[in-house]
Amino acid sequence: MISRKTLSVAVLSAGTMLAAPVAHAEQIVLKFWDNQQTESGLSVFQQEAVKRFEEENPDIKVEVTTIPYPEYQQRLLTAVQAGNGPDVSTVDQIWNAAFAEAGAILSLDDMIEGTSISGDAFFPGAWESANYNGNLWGVPFNVDVWFFAFVNKDLFEEAGVDPATISTWEGLEAAAPKLTDPATGRYAIGLTGNKSEYPVVMTNSLIYSNGGTVLDENGKCALTQPEAIEALEYYKRMAEYAPAGILNAPNEPMRELFLNGTLAIELWPALEQPALEKSEIDWDVYAGFAPEGKTAVGTFGGWNLVVYKGTEHQEAALKFVEFMTREDVNGDVVDLIPANVNAASTFLQENRAKPDMMLEHLNNAKPRPLSTQYLQVSEIQQNMVQNFLSGSASVSDAAAAACAAIDGL
Amino acid sequence: MRSSKRNSELWIAFGFMMPAAILVSVLMYWPMVDTFRESLFASSFINPTPEYVGFETYRRILADPVFWQILRNSVVWTMGVVLLQNVVGFFIALLLNQQLPGQGILRSLVLLPWVLPGVVVAILWRFMYDPQLGLVNSFLMRFGAIDRGIGWLAEPSIAMAAVIFVAFWKGFPFSTVIFLAALQNVDKEQIEAAKVDGAGPVRRLIDVVIPAIAPVAAVNVLLTTILTFNYFDIIYVLTRGGPLNKTAIFPTRIYEVGFGQFRFGEAAAYGTISVLVLVLVVASLMMFRFFGYKEVRS
Numbered sequence: 001m002i003s004r005k006t007l008s009v010a011v012l013s014a015g016t017m018l019a020a021p022v023a024h025a026e027q028i029v030l031k032f033w034d035n036q037q038t039e040s041g042l043s044v045f046q047q048e049a050v051k052r053f054e055e056e057n058p059d060i061k062v063e064v065t066t067i068p069y070p071e072y073q074q075r076l077l078t079a080v081q082a083g084n085g086p087d088v089s090t091v092d093q094i095w096n097a098a099f100a101e102a103g104a105i106l107s108l109d110d111m112i113e114g115t116s117i118s119g120d121a122f123f124p125g126a127w128e129s130a131n132y133n134g135n136l137w138g139v140p141f142n143v144d145v146w147f148f149a150f151v152n153k154d155l156f157e158e159a160g161v162d163p164a165t166i167s168t169w170e171g172l173e174a175a176a177p178k179l180t181d182p183a184t185g186r187y188a189i190g191l192t193g194n195k196s197e198y199p200v201v202m203t204n205s206l207i208y209s210n211g212g213t214v215l216d217e218n219g220k221c222a223l224t225q226p227e228a229i230e231a232l233e234y235y236k237r238m239a240e241y242a243p244a245g246i247l248n249a250p251n252e253p254m255r256e257l258f259l260n261g262t263l264a265i266e267l268w269p270a271l272e273q274p275a276l277e278k279s280e281i282d283w284d285v286y287a288g289f290a291p292e293g294k295t296a297v298g299t300f301g302g303w304n305l306v307v308y309k310g311t312e313h314q315e316a317a318l319k320f321v322e323f324m325t326r327e328d329v330n331g332d333v334v335d336l337i338p339a340n341v342n343a344a345s346t347f348l349q350e351n352r353a354k355p356d357m358m359l360e361h362l363n364n365a366k367p368r369p370l371s372t373q374y375l376q377v378s379e380i381q382q383n384m385v386q387n388f389l390s391g392s393a394s395v396s397d398a399a400a401a402a403c404a405a406i407d408g409l
Numbered sequence: 410m411r412s413s414k415r416n417s418e419l420w421i422a423f424g425f426m427m428p429a430a431i432l433v434s435v436l437m438y439w440p441m442v443d444t445f446r447e448s449l450f451a452s453s454f455i456n457p458t459p460e461y462v463g464f465e466t467y468r469r470i471l472a473d474p475v476f477w478q479i480l481r482n483s484v485v486w487t488m489g490v491v492l493l494q495n496v497v498g499f500f501i502a503l504l505l506n507q508q509l510p511g512q513g514i515l516r517s518l519v520l521l522p523w524v525l526p527g528v529v530v531a532i533l534w535r536f537m538y539d540p541q542l543g544l545v546n547s548f549l550m551r552f553g554a555i556d557r558g559i560g561w562l563a564e565p566s567i568a569m570a571a572v573i574f575v576a577f578w579k580g581f582p583f584s585t586v587i588f589l590a591a592l593q594n595v596d597k598e599q600i601e602a603a604k605v606d607g608a609g610p611v612r613r614l615i616d617v618v619i620p621a622i623a624p625v626a627a628v629n630v631l632l633t634t635i636l637t638f639n640y641f642d643i644i645y646v647l648t649r650g651g652p653l654n655k656t657a658i659f660p661t662r663i664y665e666v667g668f669g670q671f672r673f674g675e676a677a678a679y680g681t682i683s684v685l686v687l688v689l690v691v692a693s694l695m696m697f698r699f700f701g702y703k704e705v706r707s
Binding site for chain 2: 074077081101102185193195243245247248249253257372373375376379387390392
């Protein structure tokens, strides 16, 4: 004889067993892709944040895929093109417009209404990088600036130069000869001129700091404008004080020279600081350089979070984006600087030298051209820099050729 | 009766060949045909729907001075590497073919550069060529050959020579091994007969050894030409085709256009042209070999 109690337990158990798969089937699974640029244990931090998100949203499960930076672009684009992309991913600021134009991602203007996502919460340049053709296509996730000037204080002292003087173009130009001695293998500044994004962000920063731009408001090339020409001329003059072999120099050898004590100034985003802290170099950091009376303006680098058109879970995806860019979360899930200004402020106070200076430089920074053909624009700029650094063309001729090519795209 | 048996044997033979033929067609020839088809369409990441443009992409590429620079570079690169690799490889094979002490160890050491992956070789030589910290400059400065660091990969006039040297360094063991195998098969009696006839070492080399290994040498040149023309990793890691496109060759350009800028149609057109150029080069080499033999025979 089965008791009523036993029967009830049996019925309840059977009900639970039947209900469980139904509840599981209703759970939304979001695929999130990100890349890792530093050895900061990012994927572990992100997994912890994801657990928190899943606790706050029990009906959503997030699968995080972290891909090494060098492979990220190719894997993401191949997956998106093949239709097996994630629901949410980071995209480099310079890809955002192309992803929008390709119809791969969702415009977020209507979707963010009623959420806590708002332009005021982010660095202006980073927010600008997520906008294209009057619409919002992403939410800034992390940022950094090309460039901060890290200085070797011992080399400055030996040369009798006050490091603070390099914040102006004039001061840097006066200091550079004193800091350079090819006979002893010492050089003032690590500039680059190889085929890569390095010379582009470095020259852009000088152009922005001089009040110029790469593309004007109509999308036309502005590299032949006087502000840009002056900046490029300045870059060429300063290349005299950079280590030999600039036409094949990426930035990594410059770091090696800085770390072995033969380079006085290296130009890197703020993410360089942890590496310097492990070294024996007595270093300091300054915002970039600007002509006397002007403010140094850096070139923004960083990543935006985007939601893919192919996702079946738009609402959940946006909820996840909102969570990852929230003030109390953003600092825990990025390996650069949080794009959320309040989170960045806390992060900088805790982790970086001269946090106020860094925050101001981040607030002033401008993104690279928001063009769907950015990658071609960048290649043309790289060729332009090589042309004038090699002497095969004057700065103005190289800039004119670059503008003809950019406007012809 | 015999004919029907022969027919059925033929069908069986075809049956056995079909799986391999289908695999080869699907895995090798279809991608090649598809690449050509893609080159007739304009497609990129931002315009994912292919638009038929016929040979317009080819016209644009041929009108671009960069294309002609890449063509010249590809020829110089291939000829430079193949020539150095085979000439030096041949002489090292001759040395290794002598009864030298420690020959086994020497042969293993010679093979070392070849077994290293191309990317590793390129990174190694990037350090060697470094203008400030590299061994090459340090060595030359110590012997007074130069008085300041040279940017071997940064000077437009010498960058191609520098990358050719690296590819030669990596590739010469391949030629050495093939030449060595050929040398060990040269008929000893012929060499002895030449000695008896009073031929010295140089005469024996020219009149006996070289003709005997000529067919192997031709295959060696052919293989190294194809491999070198399609090389990618060494140049990409060392210079990315710079400075001023002085070391850009077809594979680096295809990668840059296809995977760097996602202009798939243009990358496919570059790929098709590069295959055509390679076919021309290989056909010329084979014709040269064919007519060379004919001349010898006549």
